[in-house]
Structure formats: structure tokens, C-alpha cells
Amino acid sequence: MGKIPTMFCLRHLLVLSLALNMSLVLRIVYESEQGSKLFWLKNKIGTTKADEVYKKETHISQKVLLSVSNSSTHEDNQEGVERIINLDHGDPTMYESFWRQMGDKTTITILGWQSLSYFSDITNICWFLEPEFAKEVVRLHKVVGNAVTEGRHIVVGTGSSQLFLAALYALSPQDAIKPISVVSAAPYYSAYPLMTDYQKSGLYKWAGDTQSFHKDEPYIEIVTSPNNPDGYARYPVVNRSEGVLVHDLAYYWPQYTPISSPADHELMLFTVSKSTGHAGTRIGWALVKDKVVAKRMTKFIELNTIGVSKDSQLRAARVLKVVSDSCEIESSFEVGESFFNFSHRVMVERWKQLREAVQHSGMFSLPSFSHAFCTFSGQMSGLQPAFAWLKCEQGIEDCQSFLSRHKILTRAGKHFGFGSDYVRISMTDRDEIFKLFINRLKAIR
Amino acid sequence: MGKIPTMFCLRHLLVLSLALNMSLVLRIVYESEQGSKLFWLKNKIGTTKADEVYKKETHISQKVLLSVSNSSTHEDNQEGVERIINLDHGDPTMYESFWRQMGDKTTITILGWQSLSYFSDITNICWFLEPEFAKEVVRLHKVVGNAVTEGRHIVVGTGSSQLFLAALYALSPQDAIKPISVVSAAPYYSAYPLMTDYQKSGLYKWAGDTQSFHKDEPYIEIVTSPNNPDGYARYPVVNRSEGVLVHDLAYYWPQYTPISSPADHELMLFTVSKSTGHAGTRIGWALVKDKVVAKRMTKFIELNTIGVSKDSQLRAARVLKVVSDSCEIESSFEVGESFFNFSHRVMVERWKQLREAVQHSGMFSLPSFSHAFCTFSGQMSGLQPAFAWLKCEQGIEDCQSFLSRHKILTRAGKHFGFGSDYVRISMTDRDEIFKLFINRLKAIR
Structure with missing residues (x-):
């Protein structure tokens, strides 16, 4: 090998070394700020589990995105058959998106x-x-x-x-x-x-x-x-x-x-x-x-x-x-929206959509609520219950059976000590399910 | 300032830079291995809470050490009065020391x-x-x-x-x-x-x-x-x-x-x-x-x-x-002892101490158990139950009251559909409590 001039070698070694310094400094900063999540996950719940959580999170996010980009009825058509919409139970999965936004604030380590x-x-x-x-x-x-x-x-x-x-x-x-x-x-x-x-x-x-x-x-x-x-x-x-x-x-x-x-x-x-x-x-x-x-x-x-x-x-x-x-500390809260603001906003929007769908269909009716002053929000507010107490009109006596023929599962009025022309419908399921339900309801004539 | 020769300057800058590299590399390694615990705690449960957990852990460790260094009877005397020993419930806190040894292996993040x-x-x-x-x-x-x-x-x-x-x-x-x-x-x-x-x-x-x-x-x-x-x-x-x-x-x-x-x-x-x-x-x-x-x-x-x-x-x-x-993977397991080895060892030791104390006192009797082959351990093994079913001898008819006068709380035999000359005593409490109990029992004549 030919002899490399000393000055050249030292200067270049120095540049190389300084570059290495820089990359190491950047790595420390990066790991502290960006890499921390996977870092603690792997430390706390094991490498495999951490990867699983990451994959799951990514998968669900993709799914949610997908359901937003595709309209719900489109999803039905794509599958060729109508999907069963189960709104019998009051499973409160609607709140999931808020808790995802909260990130680590609500994470607990035992x-x-x-x-x-x-x-x-x-x-x-x-x-x-x-x-x-x-x-x-x-x-x-x-x-x-x-x-x-x-x-x-x-x-x-x-x-x-x-x-x-x-x-x-x-x-x-x-x-x-x-x-x-x-x-x-x-x-x-x-x-x-x-x-x-x-x-x-x-x-x-x-x-x-x-x-x-x-x-x-x-x-x-x-x-x-x-x-x-x-x-x-x-x-x-x-x-x-x-x-x-x-x-x-x-x-x-x-x-x-x-x-x-x-x-x-x-x-x-x-x-x-x-x-x-x-x-x-x-x-x-x-x-x-x-x-x-x-x-x-x-x-x-x-x-x-x-x-x-x-x-x-x-x-x-x-x-x-x-x-x-x-x-x-809503005003200074990172995400900018309190839990009750979020949930109230979503419920108001859902009830608006439900009332529109019911009006559009002409087959059903809903309870009507008057507004009242809310001491928490400091303003007049309506009611947007966690369940819709839906009545089948047009002489339909068994509302639960009628809706189940449209693959919407609800809980029959008789279980609540009431008439079979009523059903209870959960309003707190995930966005994609609720959208699907609204579109399905609208289409019933 | 005097002019520093270029060669000297470059060589020294290179050494300095390489030293910096080394320290940065060491810091990364250190933070990954040693600093991870507080790091994730602070990330996951907030700085204040993380500090609390650390303080609590340190405090409890100190307390446990203290109770090991001081004999239990000494602790009684120091306080001037006999401490109440509650062995009525089968609270399985004995296992805490094993789970502390396991460190992060059993930590869960939700x-x-x-x-x-x-x-x-x-x-x-x-x-x-x-x-x-x-x-x-x-x-x-x-x-x-x-x-x-x-x-x-x-x-x-x-x-x-x-x-x-x-x-x-x-x-x-x-x-x-x-x-x-x-x-x-x-x-x-x-x-x-x-x-x-x-x-x-x-x-x-x-x-x-x-x-x-x-x-x-x-x-x-x-x-x-x-x-x-x-x-x-x-x-x-x-x-x-x-x-x-x-x-x-x-x-x-x-x-x-x-x-x-x-x-x-x-x-x-x-x-x-x-x-x-x-x-x-x-x-x-x-x-x-x-x-x-x-x-x-x-x-x-x-x-x-x-x-x-x-x-x-x-x-x-x-x-x-x-x-x-x-x-x-007991042989390759970091701590070197399986859960059942640990718990079996502690229970055998406790029953040995209990039988010695009972013999020393002459006031009580215990069930006798024969050895049998254990398919799990692959060897002959005795019984060391989670509770001691203790009988008061010497004509003591109400064993629970007798022991409670010595500030040992137990559960009376009558609750188990049996005689009042019997009591049930938990064998799974913390080391310091168990020691205190054994010394108290020994002293009863």
C-alpha cells in the first residue's frame, strides 16, 4: 500500500471522528425523544410483546383510517353481503379514539x-x-x-x-x-x-x-x-x-x-x-x-x-x-379538548345523524328532549343519551325482529318492561360501526 | 495568545474528539442498561409518581433490612408493648420478596x-x-x-x-x-x-x-x-x-x-x-x-x-x-431459583420453625404429615400447608381467646365446623411478622 501523507490522514481522521461525535450526540437526542416509546415497551413488556403492541396499534390505526376513507355502505358492497351490526350491548368503544389521543398520560405501570x-x-x-x-x-x-x-x-x-x-x-x-x-x-x-x-x-x-x-x-x-x-x-x-x-x-x-x-x-x-x-x-x-x-x-x-x-x-x-x-386545565391541555368536550361533541353529532336518518326513513320515531342549563358547561344543552330508544312506526309490532332482518341487532322493548314496538340501540360503539348503522337505517323504507 | 503548532493542535483535537466519542458511546450503553428503570418510570407514570415509586421501594427495602437486623422480640421490647400479630387472614404477602427479586420481568404496562x-x-x-x-x-x-x-x-x-x-x-x-x-x-x-x-x-x-x-x-x-x-x-x-x-x-x-x-x-x-x-x-x-x-x-x-x-x-x-x-429454564434463569423452589424452601423453613416453637412451648400440637413422592420436583417431599391447624393442649378449651391474650389473632376452630380447642393460623405473612409470631409462641408456657 502507498504511504498516505500524515497531515491528510490526521485531518481526515479528525473530520471522521467529529462526524462520529455528531452522530452519537444525535442518537442520544433521538433515543431520548423519539425512541423512548419502543424503548420502554421493550424494557417493560418484553421485545416480542412490544412489537406486538406496535403492530396492533399500527394495524388498528390503518383500519380506522380505511373506514374513514371508505364510506360505510361502500364497505358493505365491497364485501358483497351486509355486515351484521350489533348494537344490542352498550359497549362504550366510542371513547377509544380520545384515549388514543391521550397517549401516555393514561398509561399505567404495575x-x-x-x-x-x-x-x-x-x-x-x-x-x-x-x-x-x-x-x-x-x-x-x-x-x-x-x-x-x-x-x-x-x-x-x-x-x-x-x-x-x-x-x-x-x-x-x-x-x-x-x-x-x-x-x-x-x-x-x-x-x-x-x-x-x-x-x-x-x-x-x-x-x-x-x-x-x-x-x-x-x-x-x-x-x-x-x-x-x-x-x-x-x-x-x-x-x-x-x-x-x-x-x-x-x-x-x-x-x-x-x-x-x-x-x-x-x-x-x-x-x-x-x-x-x-x-x-x-x-x-x-x-x-x-x-x-x-x-x-x-x-x-x-x-x-x-x-x-x-x-x-x-x-x-x-x-x-x-x-x-x-x-x-383545558386551555393549557396539550390536546386542546377536555374529555367531556370530546364525548359531548361526538354524542351531539351522532344524535343529529340519527335524527336525520330516522326522518329520512320515515319508519321510526325517537324521544324528544328539551334543552336545559348545564352547570358544568355553563350553557344550555340538549340530551344525547348513550342509548336510542327507537320506536317502529307504520304498524310494525316487533321492532327488534324487523331491524334484525336488516342485520341490525338491538334489544327488544319487552326486556325493559315495555312494548315490542320499541328497541334499545347503543349509541357508543366505534365510529365505523355507527356510520354503517346510520346508512343502513337511512336505507330502510 | 501564542500560536499553537498545527500538528500539535490536530493530534490533540483528535485525541479529544476520540475521548468524546468514547464517553458518548459509554453514555448510550449506560443509559440503555442502568438508567432504563427511572427513565421508563418517568416516561410512563410521570416524574412525581416515578420518584414516589422509587422512594417507596427504597423505604420498604430499608424496613425489611431493619427487621432482619433486629430480632423480632427485640422489636417488641423496643416499642415497650407487644405488637398485635394478625394471622387470622391468609394474606399471601410472603411471596413479595420473590416478586421483588424478579424486578421488571413481571411489570405490566397497560x-x-x-x-x-x-x-x-x-x-x-x-x-x-x-x-x-x-x-x-x-x-x-x-x-x-x-x-x-x-x-x-x-x-x-x-x-x-x-x-x-x-x-x-x-x-x-x-x-x-x-x-x-x-x-x-x-x-x-x-x-x-x-x-x-x-x-x-x-x-x-x-x-x-x-x-x-x-x-x-x-x-x-x-x-x-x-x-x-x-x-x-x-x-x-x-x-x-x-x-x-x-x-x-x-x-x-x-x-x-x-x-x-x-x-x-x-x-x-x-x-x-x-x-x-x-x-x-x-x-x-x-x-x-x-x-x-x-x-x-x-x-x-x-x-x-x-x-x-x-x-x-x-x-x-x-x-x-x-x-x-x-x-x-431454572438452570438458565437469571435469579437462579424457580418460584416453586423459593416458595417451597420458605414454607419448609417456616414449618420447621413452627414445629420447634410448638415443641419448645409444650402448650400446643400440630397435624403430622407423611412424606410422598412429588412428580413436579421428582423427589420425596413433605407437606407444609398455607395454614397451621393448631390445637391448644393442657386443657385450654378456647384456643383463639387464649392466643389473643398473647396478642396473636387467629381464626377459631368453631368457624370451620370443629372444636374451639383448634385455631387456624396463616403461614404466608411477611418474614418479619412470622418471626415475631414464632418468638411469641415459643415464649408461651
């Missing part, structure tokens, strides 16, 4: 040795209640102004279903010779009768619609407000001295209804499924005035499931925190 | 938009069962060899408590005019009678000890093996044609008992609380042979809690995976 114990706080009546979750429940109610929390005991449950059963258990006279009657005004949530009676309990028994309840004896009345399925505000109906009330306020949130004042009842039920869309966590909570009732509800959950998942309580605490944060 | 839906796998009978969890359940049973999973339906529950109730519901004749009898051989798990009867169900009713069950009619027998509270292997007792069996195998794991063969019963219950110590996740599972029974159990959980926390299922899947990994 270490292997955390939350091993059955106990969360042995000084609390509800000894399995995570203090962090309780704190965020109180904060969110304060931020939204939809419930009084002062002087209340919080009881956490595996969804509000478990709390519904816990409330029946707690409010039933334990030494009665026959079960107490449980009533609710029709149309009532279809699960109430099933949940009340499936164990054939000697403590409580479903007694149906409040209108047909004339017994002069103790009873439990379930007041669901806004009501599932029809969305109307509800008040106690029976109003007799021997009655006790359970207020199911799962839908008393600004995206569904104007907040009139903080609810201030003896026993109120809430759930993250309907407020934030995290149904998979199975977390609900009760605000309970009476200490003895709170103790008995806690006892129920102890005997039923020995407490409630700590992992999901911690996750729910994080979710509620982000919702409160998004409301309190 | 993104804000994950698992929003109620549904996990609508093609499965148990539609809320996370496929990843189901996979790890099957794998672990294969690794340990303690249960047949082939031809079984997996039903996940909020702890095995919920599955116990689901099993009663599923096995009860739905159209019977009176509730089916539920029996178990005394001493039986103290929660069975309470859980069976708290709802005053018309489907099933607690009928007590198998020995006193002489009715010629359908019944459900609970076979708990190894038994809670006494640790013995159990077999059906009543053996009549009209009976159905539920096998509660919560403790059929190598740390508690020799594995004789894969359990192969109609309906078997397991839980992570007792197998891995993750009681706070509230995750249990049932292996069910009959499809109709699996469907009915699923229906029960649907009406009870509309499914089971997805977050906890995902976490439990990770935990089971790490346990299986630790067994399958």
Missing part, C-alpha cells in the same frame, strides 16, 4: 410485587378501596358538579352491577319472613329483573314496574337518571313511607345530559364503563350516606369476591385523574 | 385505550376470558402437572370465591322446589357456609359437615384438597349417586403439598391468590368438563359483575408466565 395483599386500607369501612381511587372519585365529582361526596362513604365494586346487588343486600331487612319488593318505572334497565332474581334470593325479589306496585309494604325503588333505555331524567315514583331508594346515576355525566345540580341522594351508583368508557376494568363506585349500609355493602362484596381488583382500581384512578385534569 | 370493551373473545363460552390468560393457565398446569386441562373449558372469576358461587349456581337444579344441600367434611373452609347462605338463595343451602348429612336427595359436596384449614389431602366423603362434586384445589401447588398426579375432576377451582400470592388481583379460574356447566357459570358471572377485570387478567397472565418460565 410492578410485579405491587398490590399482593387483599387489603388496601384497613382503616376504611371499605377495606379494599384503594385510597388513590377514592381521591380521584371525589375530585371528579367536584370538577363535574354531578354528585355530593361530602359525608359519604365510598364503596368500590366490580362494576356497578356488583354494587347494585350489594345495595339490594344491604337494604333488605335481614330477618324478614319474605323478600322485599324491588321496583323500577318501565322502561327500566333490562338487567335489573335478571340480576335481582337469578339467585332466587329470600332477601329481595323483583316486583316489576312501579305503576303496578300497589302493596302496602317495604320496597326498594331503583331510580335510574338519566334513564336506561330512554335517557329521560327520573324521579321516585312510588313515594311511600316504607320505601328506600337506590339512585343509579351511571349516565349522569355531561356528555349525555345537562348537569342540573350535584345529586344528593342516600345511595348513588356510578361506573367508569359509562363515564369514561373503560368497561373492561369493571370498576364502579357507590356514594353512601348511611354508615351501616356502607358496611353491609362492603360485607356483600367481601362474601361475593373478597374485594375488588386493585389493578383496575389503580387504572381507574389514573383515568379519572386525566379526565379531571383535562377539564381543569 | 395503555389508556387498551381493554375498553366488555368483551375479550366472543367465540369463547367464557366471552370475558382474556386469551393470553387462558394460554398461561394451560401452560402452568402442564409445567406443574397438577391438573388436566385437555377437554376443559376455562372460566375466569373475580377470585375463586366468585367461581365457588358460580359453581353452586351452575350445579343447582333450576326448577327444584327447594334448595340443594351443600356439604363439606369438617374442618371445612370457614367462608363456605357464609358464602353459600348470605343471599338466602332458593337454589342452594349450606347443610354442614358431610358426616351429619344423611338425606337421600341431591347434594353438592365441596372437596378441598389440600384442605383449608388442616392441609390434608381430601377425597369425596358422601359418595352417593345424586351428588355432584366441586374440587377446590386452591392449595394444590408444589410449595404446599407433593404433586401426586394431574387432578382430573369435573369442576376444579384455582386462584392466583394462593398459587403466586397475587391476592390483590382477584383472579381465579375454573377448569370445567361439562359445557353446559361452563355456560351457566359464565352466565352467573355475567349477572354478578358483567365479566372480570381485564387488567388483572393481563397481569395474572404475566405472573403465570414468569412462574412457568422460572420452572422451565
Whole structure:
């Protein structure tokens, strides 16, 4: 090999070295800022899983994009057959896009040795209640102004279903010779009768619609407000001295209804499924005035499931925190929109589309709602419930069967103690499903 | 400034530059390996929370070290008063030290938009069962060899408590005019009678000890093996044609008992609380042979809690995976000890200490167990149950009261359908508590 001049060699080595410096500096900056996501994913959940999460995320994003670019009816035609649209359940997947936007704000990391114990706080009546979750429940109610929390005991449950059963258990006279009657005004949530009676309990028994309840004896009345399925505000109906009330306020949130004042009842039920869309966590909570009732509800959950998942309580605490944060510092919030702004906006838009489709078809009718002042938003607002309580017109007696022939699955009115000319339709599914539904409905003549 | 010779300057700049390169390369390596933990913590759970977790971890480690360096009796004396030792509940916090050793292997990260839906796998009978969890359940049973999973339906529950109730519901004749009898051989798990009867169900009713069950009619027998509270292997007792069996195998794991063969019963219950110590996740599972029974159990959980926390299922899947990994690749496993080696070793040591303390005191007696071959470990092994079934001797009739005067809280024999001269004592609490207990027991004369 020929001899390379020293000066040339050194100068070039220096340039090379400086270039290497620069690339290394850039790599550090890049890894800190851009590469961090895959970096922690691989560190925390293993390389394969991290890749899976990435692939899944990419795949879903592509799918969502695809459904936006293609019209829904076009999608039907492409497949050659009509796709079945299942709106029987109120699966709140509509909120997914908001939580995707939130990115890491709502990510939770649980270490292997955390939350091993059955106990969360042995000084609390509800000894399995995570203090962090309780704190965020109180904060969110304060931020939204939809419930009084002062002087209340919080009881956490595996969804509000478990709390519904816990409330029946707690409010039933334990030494009665026959079960107490449980009533609710029709149309009532279809699960109430099933949940009340499936164990054939000697403590409580479903007694149906409040209108047909004339017994002069103790009873439990379930007041669901806004009501599932029809969305109307509800008040106690029976109003007799021997009655006790359970207020199911799962839908008393600004995206569904104007907040009139903080609810201030003896026993109120809430759930993250309907407020934030995290149904998979199975977390609900009760605000309970009476200490003895709170103790008995806690006892129920102890005997039923020995407490409630700590992992999901911690996750729910994080979710509620982000919702409160998004409301309190909306103007400075990175994404620029609070959770309730997002969800209210989407619900308003969906109800507009639904009413247009119903008008276009001429085959159906919907409840009409008047506007009211919302103390949360500070302005007049309409109602846009999580379910549409749709009535088939034109002499169609079995609305559920009629729609199922068009491959739209709904829940028949009879399950809600009402007529078969009605169905309940979920309004909280994913955008692509909702679009498909609207187009399908429009086409029915 | 004097002029620096060019050659000198270039050579030194090159050295400087190369040194800088080296330091940058080292920084990248360092940040990848050492700095990753706080890095992801801060990225994922926010800076403040990450610092909290770090502080908490450090604090607990210090506390544990402190309790190791100070003898337990010394701790009592330092405080001037005897500390209350609560061994009434079987809180499995003993396993915490293993999971701390595992570090990030068992850490789970859940993104804000994950698992929003109620549904996990609508093609499965148990539609809320996370496929990843189901996979790890099957794998672990294969690794340990303690249960047949082939031809079984997996039903996940909020702890095995919920599955116990689901099993009663599923096995009860739905159209019977009176509730089916539920029996178990005394001493039986103290929660069975309470859980069976708290709802005053018309489907099933607690009928007590198998020995006193002489009715010629359908019944459900609970076979708990190894038994809670006494640790013995159990077999059906009543053996009549009209009976159905539920096998509660919560403790059929190598740390508690020799594995004789894969359990192969109609309906078997397991839980992570007792197998891995993750009681706070509230995750249990049932292996069910009959499809109709699996469907009915699923229906029960649907009406009870509309499914089971997805977050906890995902976490439990990770935990089971790490346990299986630790067994399958024990020799190459970083920490050098499988989960069952660790837990078996600790339980053997604890039982040795307990037997010594009992002998030293002369006031008590314990069950005696014979050794048997364990197919999992491939050697003869003794029994070291999760609970000690302790008998007070010397004419002490109320063992629970006697021990509580020494500030040791236990569960009285009467709750297990047995004599008050017996108590159940948890063997799975933290090291420092167990030490304190042993020293306290030794001192009783």
C-alpha cells in the first residue's frame, strides 16, 4: 500500500471522528425523544410483546383510517353481503379514539410485587378501596358538579352491577319472613329483573314496574337518571313511607345530559364503563350516606369476591385523574379538548345523524328532549343519551325482529318492561360501526 | 495568545474528539442498561409518581433490612408493648420478596385505550376470558402437572370465591322446589357456609359437615384438597349417586403439598391468590368438563359483575408466565431459583420453625404429615400447608381467646365446623411478622 501523507490522514481522521461525535450526540437526542416509546415497551413488556403492541396499534390505526376513507355502505358492497351490526350491548368503544389521543398520560405501570395483599386500607369501612381511587372519585365529582361526596362513604365494586346487588343486600331487612319488593318505572334497565332474581334470593325479589306496585309494604325503588333505555331524567315514583331508594346515576355525566345540580341522594351508583368508557376494568363506585349500609355493602362484596381488583382500581384512578385534569386545565391541555368536550361533541353529532336518518326513513320515531342549563358547561344543552330508544312506526309490532332482518341487532322493548314496538340501540360503539348503522337505517323504507 | 503548532493542535483535537466519542458511546450503553428503570418510570407514570415509586421501594427495602437486623422480640421490647400479630387472614404477602427479586420481568404496562370493551373473545363460552390468560393457565398446569386441562373449558372469576358461587349456581337444579344441600367434611373452609347462605338463595343451602348429612336427595359436596384449614389431602366423603362434586384445589401447588398426579375432576377451582400470592388481583379460574356447566357459570358471572377485570387478567397472565418460565429454564434463569423452589424452601423453613416453637412451648400440637413422592420436583417431599391447624393442649378449651391474650389473632376452630380447642393460623405473612409470631409462641408456657 502507498504511504498516505500524515497531515491528510490526521485531518481526515479528525473530520471522521467529529462526524462520529455528531452522530452519537444525535442518537442520544433521538433515543431520548423519539425512541423512548419502543424503548420502554421493550424494557417493560418484553421485545416480542412490544412489537406486538406496535403492530396492533399500527394495524388498528390503518383500519380506522380505511373506514374513514371508505364510506360505510361502500364497505358493505365491497364485501358483497351486509355486515351484521350489533348494537344490542352498550359497549362504550366510542371513547377509544380520545384515549388514543391521550397517549401516555393514561398509561399505567404495575410492578410485579405491587398490590399482593387483599387489603388496601384497613382503616376504611371499605377495606379494599384503594385510597388513590377514592381521591380521584371525589375530585371528579367536584370538577363535574354531578354528585355530593361530602359525608359519604365510598364503596368500590366490580362494576356497578356488583354494587347494585350489594345495595339490594344491604337494604333488605335481614330477618324478614319474605323478600322485599324491588321496583323500577318501565322502561327500566333490562338487567335489573335478571340480576335481582337469578339467585332466587329470600332477601329481595323483583316486583316489576312501579305503576303496578300497589302493596302496602317495604320496597326498594331503583331510580335510574338519566334513564336506561330512554335517557329521560327520573324521579321516585312510588313515594311511600316504607320505601328506600337506590339512585343509579351511571349516565349522569355531561356528555349525555345537562348537569342540573350535584345529586344528593342516600345511595348513588356510578361506573367508569359509562363515564369514561373503560368497561373492561369493571370498576364502579357507590356514594353512601348511611354508615351501616356502607358496611353491609362492603360485607356483600367481601362474601361475593373478597374485594375488588386493585389493578383496575389503580387504572381507574389514573383515568379519572386525566379526565379531571383535562377539564381543569383545558386551555393549557396539550390536546386542546377536555374529555367531556370530546364525548359531548361526538354524542351531539351522532344524535343529529340519527335524527336525520330516522326522518329520512320515515319508519321510526325517537324521544324528544328539551334543552336545559348545564352547570358544568355553563350553557344550555340538549340530551344525547348513550342509548336510542327507537320506536317502529307504520304498524310494525316487533321492532327488534324487523331491524334484525336488516342485520341490525338491538334489544327488544319487552326486556325493559315495555312494548315490542320499541328497541334499545347503543349509541357508543366505534365510529365505523355507527356510520354503517346510520346508512343502513337511512336505507330502510 | 501564542500560536499553537498545527500538528500539535490536530493530534490533540483528535485525541479529544476520540475521548468524546468514547464517553458518548459509554453514555448510550449506560443509559440503555442502568438508567432504563427511572427513565421508563418517568416516561410512563410521570416524574412525581416515578420518584414516589422509587422512594417507596427504597423505604420498604430499608424496613425489611431493619427487621432482619433486629430480632423480632427485640422489636417488641423496643416499642415497650407487644405488637398485635394478625394471622387470622391468609394474606399471601410472603411471596413479595420473590416478586421483588424478579424486578421488571413481571411489570405490566397497560395503555389508556387498551381493554375498553366488555368483551375479550366472543367465540369463547367464557366471552370475558382474556386469551393470553387462558394460554398461561394451560401452560402452568402442564409445567406443574397438577391438573388436566385437555377437554376443559376455562372460566375466569373475580377470585375463586366468585367461581365457588358460580359453581353452586351452575350445579343447582333450576326448577327444584327447594334448595340443594351443600356439604363439606369438617374442618371445612370457614367462608363456605357464609358464602353459600348470605343471599338466602332458593337454589342452594349450606347443610354442614358431610358426616351429619344423611338425606337421600341431591347434594353438592365441596372437596378441598389440600384442605383449608388442616392441609390434608381430601377425597369425596358422601359418595352417593345424586351428588355432584366441586374440587377446590386452591392449595394444590408444589410449595404446599407433593404433586401426586394431574387432578382430573369435573369442576376444579384455582386462584392466583394462593398459587403466586397475587391476592390483590382477584383472579381465579375454573377448569370445567361439562359445557353446559361452563355456560351457566359464565352466565352467573355475567349477572354478578358483567365479566372480570381485564387488567388483572393481563397481569395474572404475566405472573403465570414468569412462574412457568422460572420452572422451565431454572438452570438458565437469571435469579437462579424457580418460584416453586423459593416458595417451597420458605414454607419448609417456616414449618420447621413452627414445629420447634410448638415443641419448645409444650402448650400446643400440630397435624403430622407423611412424606410422598412429588412428580413436579421428582423427589420425596413433605407437606407444609398455607395454614397451621393448631390445637391448644393442657386443657385450654378456647384456643383463639387464649392466643389473643398473647396478642396473636387467629381464626377459631368453631368457624370451620370443629372444636374451639383448634385455631387456624396463616403461614404466608411477611418474614418479619412470622418471626415475631414464632418468638411469641415459643415464649408461651
